[in-house]
Each structure stands twice: as structure tokens, then as C-alpha cells.
């Protein structure tokens with residue numbers, strides 16, 4: 001791992017801040033999940049304006065509940081600073097400071113472990129709430145669409161996942177997530193930096209068509 005310890009501290013602070021902002025959304029999603037009947041759930045699943053609800057939400061909530069205090073407690077033990085479990089929110093809020101104290105006392109590997117844990121919670125929680133959508137392989141009516149910049153190996157293009165941020169000023173029926181559309185295609189091959197934005201799709205389409213002609217078996221006359 002090469003990330004600088006101070007940089008890592010900034011990532012921890014950002015992750016904790018977003019986790020704290022996401023906690024109410026997590027709780028709200030859980031309530032809706034347990035309160036809705038089967039029929040209602042089918043109806044809400046077609047409404048793109050609500051936070052998605054699924055088993056991942058429960059998993060994320062339990063993960064934070066089960067792991068936050070033990071992680072803080074472990075850090076405090078290294079620092080010889082016993083403390084009481086004051087609840088999830090205040091425990092999460094204390095982790096940035098605990099991380100920096102660990103670094104200050106040169107408990108670097110313990111600090112890195114704490115950071116890795118916080119970043120994992122952040123990733124799992126974002127995915128559970130639906131704020132991170134995975135990149136998806138691109139396919140058309142003729143099957144997989146491959147990168148037109150190389151024929152060997154053929155690599156399927158991907159559409160970037162969307163990333164959302166929680167709009168904390170949203171109330172009631174207003175959309176609580178602001179989406180940054182993933183819009184954009186890229187080649188996942190490490191040796192290729194093929195990347196196309198929506199304004200380049202027509203051009204990309206021509207390249208893909210050319211590749212298909214190039215690779216199509218020669219027709220016999």
C-alpha cells in the first residue's frame with residue numbers, strides 16, 4: 001500500500017462525514033422495508049425517486065452497528081485511552097481523530113487497518129443505499145460491443161456506473177439523491193485508454209461497425 005498516511009487520513013475524514021450523512025437514509029430505508037407489504041413494495045420499485053431498499057441495506061446497518069465500536073475500542077486500546085460506547089454516531093465521529101492519534105504515536109499498521117475498515121464500511125454502505133452503481137458491460141442487439149481500438153484481445157466495453165451524492169437539504173417528496181450520470185464508455189483493458197463521452201458515440205459507433213466488418217468471416221461469392 002503506497003497511499004500516504006496523511007492522504008489516508010483525509011479519505012477517512014471524508015468517508016466518516018458521508019457515513020454520518022447516510023445514517024438517516026439507512027434507517028429510513030430499513031423502516032420502509034419492514035413496513036411495506038409485498039404489493040406496496042412492487043409499486044415502489046417502479047418509482048425511481050425513492051431510495052432503493054434491499055437486503056444489502058440491512059447488512060450495511062448491522063455491519064456498522066456490530067463493527068464500529070469494536071474498531072474504535074481497538075484503536076483506543078493501542079492509545080491507552082479507554083472510553084465508553086456512546087452510540088454509533090459519536091463512535092463514527094471519533095474515528096478520524098483516533099486515526100490521527102494512532103499515526104501520531106507511530107502505530108502505522110493499526111492506523112492503516114482502521115482506515116481500511118472505515119473505507120470498507122463506506123463502500124458497502126454507498127452500494128447498499130444505491131449511491132454507487134457498478135459499471136456494466138456494454139451489449140447491443142448483435143451481442144457484446146468490444147473495444148474497436150484493438151482486435152486481439154477483444155475486450156468488451158463498459159458503461160461507467162453512476163455516482164450519487166445525498167442532498168441533505170431535500171425534504172419530503174423531493175429527490176434526496178443527486179445523480180452524476182455515469183454516461184461514458186471505457187475500455188477496461190489495462191493497455192488501452194479508450195474512453196468515449198456521449199458526444200463521441202456516433203464516432204465510436206462507426207469504429208465498432210468497422211471492426212465488425214474487419215472481423216466478420218469473408219463471405220464467399
Ligand SMILES: [Zn+2]
Nearest residue numbers: 147187192194
Ligand atoms: Zn481497448
